Amino acid sequence: MTQLGKFEKYLIEEFFDDYRAGAMSRRTFTRRVAFITGSMGAAAAAMLLVGCTPSEVPRSTDPMPTPDPTTTSPGTGTASAGAVPGAKSPLSVPEGAAGMVTATVQVPAGGTNISGYFARPEGNLPGPAVLVCHENRGLTPHIQDVARRFAKEGYAALALDLLSREGGTASLDRDAVPGALTKAGAQRHVSDFKAGFDYLNSQDYVDAGRIAMTGYCFGGGITWQAATELTGLKATSAFYGPAPDLEKVPTIKPAVLGVYAELDDRITGAMPAFRDALDATDVRHEIKVYPGVDHAFHNDTGERYNEAQATAAWNDTLAWFKRYV
Numbered sequence: 001m002t003q004l005g006k007f008e009k010y011l012i013e014e015f016f017d018d019y020r021a022g023a024m025s026r027r028t029f030t031r032r033v034a035f036i037t038g039s040m041g042a043a044a045a046a047m048l049l050v051g052c053t054p055s056e057v058p059r060s061t062d063p064m065p066t067p068d069p070t071t072t073s074p075g076t077g078t079a080s081a082g083a084v085p086g087a088k089s090p091l092s093v094p095e096g097a098a099g100m101v102t103a104t105v106q107v108p109a110g111g112t113n114i115s116g117y118f119a120r121p122e123g124n125l126p127g128p129a130v131l132v133c134h135e136n137r138g139l140t141p142h143i144q145d146v147a148r149r150f151a152k153e154g155y156a157a158l159a160l161d162l163l164s165r166e167g168g169t170a171s172l173d174r175d176a177v178p179g180a181l182t183k184a185g186a187q188r189h190v191s192d193f194k195a196g197f198d199y200l201n202s203q204d205y206v207d208a209g210r211i212a213m214t215g216y217c218f219g220g221g222i223t224w225q226a227a228t229e230l231t232g233l234k235a236t237s238a239f240y241g242p243a244p245d246l247e248k249v250p251t252i253k254p255a256v257l258g259v260y261a262e263l264d265d266r267i268t269g270a271m272p273a274f275r276d277a278l279d280a281t282d283v284r285h286e287i288k289v290y291p292g293v294d295h296a297f298h299n300d301t302g303e304r305y306n307e308a309q310a311t312a313a314w315n316d317t318l319a320w321f322k323r324y325v
Helices: 006-020 026-037 040-049 141-152 177-184 186-201 218-227 246-251 271-279 307-324
Strands: 100-109 112-121 127-133 156-160 206-216 235-239 255-261 285-290
Touching: 006 026, 006 040, 006 177, 006 218, 026 040, 026 177, 100 141, 100 156, 100 186, 112 141, 112 186, 127 141, 127 186, 127 218, 141 156, 156 186, 177 186, 186 206, 186 218, 206 218, 206 307, 218 235, 218 255, 235 307, 246 271, 255 271, 255 307, 271 285, 285 307
Parallel strands: 127 156, 127 206, 206 235, 235 255, 255 285
Antiparallel strands: 100 112, 112 156
């Protein structure tokens, strides 16, 4: 099997954790790994690599899964007015809430246009802005909700659909979304956020240069990667995503906040070396580990949501951005 890249390994391990916890069926686990690796033989090898028993892995001769039109991802773009499906957070802001403007926008990027969900306060007074990077599920109603939460706090928020070139998140089998994201590659995603940065920076309602970035899970990893490359960013807040390569840490320019979960051994266990690398530089940084919670604790549409710690992490992010953006 071809050696797994950082994000491929990260996602396969995450799905294995969900499978072991009973939050994901064996069929879904297998389909997602196969879409990431590109063949059933490679999927079987990857599943063994992360700790599956031989009886749990598919046969290498099994056919690749095909996209299932009944399992496409939740719709993107401007949703119908009303509550966010499955939302449990008291911070949730429904589509159509007073005092803000929302829209689907097209952002020029690499010779094409990519779609993004946009939310900002009403009026045209210049203010700060934030780029929002979605999880491995793609652009979902939850991430659109997060953008509106930032708009409520005075930010112009842009959540890109990183699968726009593939037809958009909503057009894909949800099990194929993580594989499509890893196939596209982190560099393309960072470049798209550079385009998103330029788009925001050109708008009259954005105070030029006052732009931050945040992301969740997979999106947290892309946010860390962007922090090493997008020098115009003022601040970032990365939620429990894979850290950048340690040799890239000195290239970080924005003020970086890392949000991690105490019980997320797979990600938080690597934090001491990362923290040491940050401490050895003049990068403005803070790494916070939130007690008693696991990976993805901020997503209030998921089973691991924890209201107290998710609210604390949200408030810490707002305070970090207020300080540096």
